[in-house]
Amino acid sequence: ARAAEESGPPAPGALSDGTPIGLLANLGKPADAADAVSRGAEGVGLFRTEFLFLSSAQAPTIEQQRASYIELLQPFEGKKVVVRLLDAGADKPLAFLNDAHEENPALGLRGLRALRASEDILREQLTALAEADAATSADLWVMAPMVTTVEETAYFTALAHEYGLRTAGVMVEVPASALLADRVLAHADFASIGTNDLTQYTMAADRLLGSVASFQDPWHPAVLRLVREVGEAGARTGKPVGICGEAAADPLLAVVLVGLGATSLSMAPAALADVRRSLAAHSSDDARRLAEAALAADDAAGAREAARAASTTT
Ligand code: PEP
Numbered sequence: 001a002r003a004a005e006e007s008g009p010p011a012p013g014a015l016s017d018g019t020p021i022g023l024l025a026n027l028g029k030p031a032d033a034a035d036a037v038s039r040g041a042e043g044v045g046l047f048r049t050e051f052l053f054l055s056s057a058q059a060p061t062i063e064q065q066r067a068s069y070i071e072l073l074q075p076f077e078g079k080k081v082v083v084r085l086l087d088a089g090a091d092k093p094l095a096f097l098n099d100a101h102e103e104n105p106a107l108g109l110r111g112l113r114a115l116r117a118s119e120d121i122l123r124e125q126l127t128a129l130a131e132a133d134a135a136t137s138a139d140l141w142v143m144a145p146m147v148t149t150v151e152e153t154a155y156f157t158a159l160a161h162e163y164g165l166r167t168a169g170v171m172v173e174v175p176a177s178a179l180l181a182d183r184v185l186a187h188a189d190f191a192s193i194g195t196n197d198l199t200q201y202t203m204a205a206d207r208l209l210g211s212v213a214s215f216q217d218p219w220h221p222a223v224l225r226l227v228r229e230v231g232e233a234g235a236r237t238g239k240p241v242g243i244c245g246e247a248a249a250d251p252l253l254a255v256v257l258v259g260l261g262a263t264s265l266s267m268a269p270a271a272l273a274d275v276r277r278s279l280a281a282h283s284s285d286d287a288r289r290l291a292e293a294a295l296a297a298d299d300a301a302g303a304r305e306a307a308r309a310a311s312t313t314t
């Protein structure tokens, strides 16, 4: 395997029966694109635009944004690049979008809610993205963070389409939108599951708080059942369902997520090789079997054990 990796770019992600599973990179700045490409990323599954502006007091200009997005898109000619609109609030506060005085910022005016409350900033970001799209030849997809309702989904995708951005979707990271995934997907071109926040909100455990860290485990069957809702809705509607939370970087959990219906996985570039190997060692039937085993467990540790046992029996 090592020789093969050294002699050329790694093969695209696929299960042992040939089912393709897109292996994509999570990026926070355009300069990280080259490393992702060298590690075999087939594109970008999550570009966190807010990382560019965490220290800005003022909203970035259209020109500033356009330059960053062009820099991001250029290395991915012909490839999929999913850009997330500013996800401001809680663990990623932006001075120009958030009210610092909320008592529970994770439950506050964050993500798409904050963008909608400052719609000029949202429109400027869509303008910059549309201009960068026109100047480059990557396959640009845009998505909104922290989408809770079907109405928010319809609002965002219609607005993005209005700017000429053809592929518009939503992040599913709140249980409400996972449970209504079939209705959400009726209004979106794709969904991408953010397992970090989906776990936080499902388990009612602040993802930044060490004292409740044991609850923040995406292996928990309650989280997996929500992922299944989205995966099944994706299969019924024929829409792609990606995973872009940390869970996708766990080689065994990656197989489970595919068994639950994920069609692509996005992760820190350093995790791509191990996940690629794990997918190649399992068939679609294996993935479904591992998923069933994990879903039937009582807790995260049990789900992990059940999947491991189901995997070694293949
Ligand atoms: C997530 O919540 O899983 C996610 C991918 O977004 P972030 O970690 O940036 O909140």
Ligand code: MG
Binding pocket: 173, 194, 196, 197
């Ligand atoms: Mg999130």
